[in-house]
Amino acid sequence: MRKSQPLVYLTLLAAIALSAFPLYWLFVVATRSNDIVGDWPPPLVPGGNLGDNVSRLFAAEDAHFLLGLVNSAFASVTVTVAVVFFSSLAGFAFAKLKFRGRDGLLLVILATMMIPVQMGIIPLYMIMVELGWQNRMEAIIVPALVSAFGVFLMRQYAERAVPDELIEAAKVDGCSTFRIFWTIVLPALRPGAAVLGLFTFMGTWNEFLWPLAVLEADNPTVQFSLSQLSTTYYTDYTLMFAGALVATVPLLLVFIAFGRQIIGGIMEGAVKA
Amino acid sequence: MTSGRGGTSAAAPSFPFREGHTLITDVRPRSAKPPRSTPIPPPRRGFLSHVDAKWSPYLFIAPFFVIFAVFGLFPLAYTGWVSLHDWDIGGAGAFVGLDNYTELFGDPDFWNAVVNTLGMLVLATVPQLVLALVLASLLSQKLRGLTLLRMGVLLPIVTSVAAVGIVFSQIFDRDAGMVNGILGLVNVDPIDWRADKWSSWTAIATMVNWRWTGYNALIYLAAMQSIPRELYEAATVDGASKVRQFRSITVPMIRPAVIFTVIVSTIAGMQLFTEPLIFGQGGFAISGGSLRQFQTLSMYMFEKAFRDFDYGYGSAVAWMIFLLITLLAVVNYFVTRKGN
Numbered sequence: 001m002r003k004s005q006p007l008v009y010l011t012l013l014a015a016i017a018l019s020a021f022p023l024y025w026l027f028v029v030a031t032r033s034n035d036i037v038g039d040w041p042p043p044l045v046p047g048g049n050l051g052d053n054v055s056r057l058f059a060a061e062d063a064h065f066l067l068g069l070v071n072s073a074f075a076s077v078t079v080t081v082a083v084v085f086f087s088s089l090a091g092f093a094f095a096k097l098k099f100r101g102r103d104g105l106l107l108v109i110l111a112t113m114m115i116p117v118q119m120g121i122i123p124l125y126m127i128m129v130e131l132g133w134q135n136r137m138e139a140i141i142v143p144a145l146v147s148a149f150g151v152f153l154m155r156q157y158a159e160r161a162v163p164d165e166l167i168e169a170a171k172v173d174g175c176s177t178f179r180i181f182w183t184i185v186l187p188a189l190r191p192g193a194a195v196l197g198l199f200t201f202m203g204t205w206n207e208f209l210w211p212l213a214v215l216e217a218d219n220p221t222v223q224f225s226l227s228q229l230s231t232t233y234y235t236d237y238t239l240m241f242a243g244a245l246v247a248t249v250p251l252l253l254v255f256i257a258f259g260r261q262i263i264g265g266i267m268e269g270a271v272k273a
Numbered sequence: 274m275t276s277g278r279g280g281t282s283a284a285a286p287s288f289p290f291r292e293g294h295t296l297i298t299d300v301r302p303r304s305a306k307p308p309r310s311t312p313i314p315p316p317r318r319g320f321l322s323h324v325d326a327k328w329s330p331y332l333f334i335a336p337f338f339v340i341f342a343v344f345g346l347f348p349l350a351y352t353g354w355v356s357l358h359d360w361d362i363g364g365a366g367a368f369v370g371l372d373n374y375t376e377l378f379g380d381p382d383f384w385n386a387v388v389n390t391l392g393m394l395v396l397a398t399v400p401q402l403v404l405a406l407v408l409a410s411l412l413s414q415k416l417r418g419l420t421l422l423r424m425g426v427l428l429p430i431v432t433s434v435a436a437v438g439i440v441f442s443q444i445f446d447r448d449a450g451m452v453n454g455i456l457g458l459v460n461v462d463p464i465d466w467r468a469d470k471w472s473s474w475t476a477i478a479t480m481v482n483w484r485w486t487g488y489n490a491l492i493y494l495a496a497m498q499s500i501p502r503e504l505y506e507a508a509t510v511d512g513a514s515k516v517r518q519f520r521s522i523t524v525p526m527i528r529p530a531v532i533f534t535v536i537v538s539t540i541a542g543m544q545l546f547t548e549p550l551i552f553g554q555g556g557f558a559i560s561g562g563s564l565r566q567f568q569t570l571s572m573y574m575f576e577k578a579f580r581d582f583d584y585g586y587g588s589a590v591a592w593m594i595f596l597l598i599t600l601l602a603v604v605n606y607f608v609t610r611k612g613n
Contacts, residue, residue, distance in 0.1 A: 008411050015408055016425035019487060022440045023432060025451075029443070038449030040457075090334040099330035105338075112346065114536070116598055118544055118571075119591040120348030122578050123355060127348065143344035146337045174322070177329035206434040208547045209571065213579050226435035227551055227558075230442070234554040237443055244436030255431040259424045266427075266488060267495035 026248070029241040030054075037237045053242035062217055062232060065243060068225030073250070075140050075221065076204040082145040083200045084193045091154025092185045096167055097177070106155070113148045121213055128214055139214045140221065144204060150196050157192030158185065195265030198258050202251055222247045349595070356588035366585070373589035383590065385565050386573040387597075389474070393549075393569065394542035396478035402534060404486045409493035410519060423494075426487030437480050438551025445476040445552075473552070473567040480548045489534045496530035497523060532609045536602055543598045546571040570594045 029037070030053055031046040058066050093099070094106050124143065125134075133139040162185050170180045186193075211221040217228055229243050255262065356373050359366035377383050408426060416422065429437075444451045445466040453463040466472045500522065508518045524531075549567050550558050559576045561568025568576075574594065578587025 005414075008414055008416070012408075012411050012416075012422055012426075015411075016422065016428075019426055019428045019483070022437070022444070022483065023428060025444070026432075026436065026440050037443075040454050042451055042454065086336045086340075090337045093330040093333035097330040097333070099327075102330070105334065109337075112341070114540060114602065115345075115349065116540060116544055116595060117345045117349055119574075119595045119598075120345070120350075120352050122584050122588050122591060123348035123351035124344060125578075126584075127344070143340070146340045148337075148341065148345075151334075151337055176322075177325050177333075181333070202431070206547075208434060208550075209544075209575065213575065223433065223435040223547070226433070226439065227547075230435070230439055230551050230554055231558055237449070240439050241443075244433065244439045247433040248431070248436045251431040251433060255424075255427075259427070260420065263420070263423050263427065263491060266491045267498075 023248070026241055026245055029237055030245040032238055034236060034238050049238065050242070053238045054246065056239055057229075057242045057246065060229065060233065060239065063225050063228045063243070064218060064220055065222075065225045065229070065246075068220040068222040069246070071137055071140075071220065072205055072222040075137055075144075075207075076201050078141050079144045079204045080197050080201045083147050083150050084197045086146050087150030087154040087196060088158075088186060088189050088193055089181060090151045091156075091158050092162070092181055092189075094151070094155040095158035096162060096164065096185070109148050109151050113152055118209060121210055124210075125213055134214060135216045135219050137219075140207065140211055143210075144207075147200065150200070153196055154189060154192055157189055161188045161192065191261070191264075194258065194261050195268075198254060198262055199265065201254060205251060352588045352591050352595075355584055356586075356592050358585045360583075360585035360588070362582040362584070369585070373586050374593075376586070377589050377593065382565060382568075383573065383593075386561075386568050386570045389470070389561065389565075389567055390543060390545065390569045390571075392470070393474050393478050393481075393545060393567070394539065396474055397481035397545075398535070398538045398542055400478075401482045401486050401538065402489060402531070404482070405489035405493055405534070406524075408486065408490035409497055410523065412490065412494050413497045423491060426490055428487070429484045430488050432484070434484075434547045435551055437484055438548050441476065441480045441483075441548075442552050442554060445479075467552070467554075467562055468566070470566045473549075473562060477545075477549050477552055477567060480552075481542070481545070485538065489538075492530050492534055493527055496527035500526045528609070532606070535609065536605050539601050539605060540598055543594060543601065544571050545569045546575070570597075 028043060028046050031048065031050040032043060033047065033049045033052075036043050036047075057063070094102060094109075128134050128139045131138075133142075166184055167180055170184060175183075206223060207221065208223045208227070211224045212227065215221065215224060217224075220228065226240075226243050226247055229240050233239050355365075357368060357370060359369050359372075412419070412422060412426070432440075443449065445453075447453060447463055447465045447467070450466070452466070456464065464472055466476045504522050504526075505518055508522060513521070546569060549561055549569055550572060552567065553559070553561055557563050559568075559572055559580060561572055570590065571594065574587050574590040577583050577590055581587075
């Protein structure tokens with residue numbers, strides 16, 4: 001066992017190098033100029049063209065990259081707050097309150113968790129036409145405000161994190177149910193809510209199929225805008241890479257800030273793809 | 274709502290907890306303690322609290338069920354209804370029964386997409402889960418800097434999905450790509466990765482494998498850490514080798530985690546869309562190359578519904594994807610269970 005330790009480290013470091021390399025390469029090309037693309041051996045150190053590439057990126061017509069960034073940031077934050085709130089509310093009800101039909105309804109949530117609702121986008125698109133929400137961010141945000149997975153996750157969390165005696169005591173004291181939720185339950189759910197929030201944020205930021213269907217190129221999300229770049233400017237590698245880099249930075253920052261919680265969340269088996 | 278706590282914290286009585294429940298103030302030390310002399314208040318008026326207790330739970334779960342029903346379940350079910358019609362951008366046409374499906378079953382482009390999707394599913398899922406298993410067993414040993422190592426293997430999932438497509442498309446480029454450069458070192462001629470099925474599938478599956486291996490490794494790692502140490506100690510006493518222990522203890526004990534990851538990756542793989550679309554570049558993006566060599570089912574559905582505006586036919590494709598996913602999930606479940 002002890003003898004194999006260096007080998008274990010070497011293998012793990014190789015795996016991490018493979019994990020990190022495409023990200024590093026993304027950074028290197030984004031800081032270079034187009035004439036190095038295709039050089040062999042490839043340049044492995046960053047150059048000085050990042051600022052130039054990024055300003056070309058924001059100036060690129062029909063990519064509307066800045067608008068895409070703003071749209072995605074707004075949608076991701078709104079959806080995250082809503083999913084965490086509604087999931088905590090429903091999760092608390094399922095874990096701690098007694099009501100008729102509770103077990104049946106919970107079963108419905110479990111059954112819908114794995115359903116690929118993405119396959120319903122054609123009628124969803126028709127609904128958006130009826131509502132006049134084509135090419136508007138409402139179309140991205142409103143259907144994403146709730147999550148079956150989120151409800152399930154918060155229910156599991158509430159079951160463990162909130163003692164029944166605490167709720168009973170508050171009830172005896174005449175606390176309304178919502179007040180119990182707001183002052184006792186929600187603070188206790190904070191760690192679970194953080195994990196759900198992080199993954200909801202990343203998921204919304206990465207959403208692609210639905211925005212591509214319901215939005216137009218003049219009002220894109222960030223992933224949509226990137227796909228526009230890769231269609232229109234596919235020979236301009238440094239421009240595309242600058243876009244890919246800028247679109248990844250927010251997620252990287254979230255990861256650096258909350259990496260431990262993300263790992264904790266996955267390790268609790270709490271997160272789906 | 275939020276002002277409730279901060280704004281009135283000085284006026285203790287506004288806080289609902291009362292003396293006699295020290296448990297509560299223990300748990301929430303930030304709350305201002307009410308004066309000791311406050312008497313226990315009378316119970317709430319019966320009617321209101323009765324209504325509250327009876328209806329609050331429904332009110333709390335209502336937002337989820339209403340929004341999910343309207344924007345999730347209803348569209349999915351309605352897809353089946355649309356698929357029975359001649360339906361285009363102008364609205365519902367004639368009811369045509371199963372005509373869309375009859376046409377679909379004779380449609381070579383549909384079967385091509387089925388083959389492509391399943392092919393990439395296998396290429397993207399099997400290596401991903403096997404590598405994740407290896408990584409997890411390495412990470413489960415006593416190591417220094419464990420958190421950093423774990424964060425390292427997780428780096429790929431924080432990469433923006435379209436960015437993954439862009440970077441790997443360049444790495445797999447015929448002329449400028451690094452993969453061909455490395456192959457050139459061992460005298461392999463440059464490969465046009467987009468041109469053939471096997472090569473484009475490999476490139477696209479590489480993106481998926483790269484993105485999700487670390488994530489699955491952490492799920493396996495969590496399962497491994499819950500295996501009782503005594504099992505390994507007993508096996509060591511009995512003279513079982515490390516490899517033998519891995520096969521006979523670790524793998525059976527983490528079976529539920531394996532089933533979970535297989536089902537989740539299958540569902541995701543059946544809906545593969547972003548990576549192949551970005552890989553396509555230019556005009557042939559949605560058709561998955563000039564000969565549809567890497568068009569997935571989701572891309573075909575999208576093409577029919579949102580490029581050709583044939584909602585009826587697109588819905589038939591969507592409904593078939595849904596059925597295929599359900600079928601695969603059930604098969605997965607029984608195959609993995611049977612092994613027990």
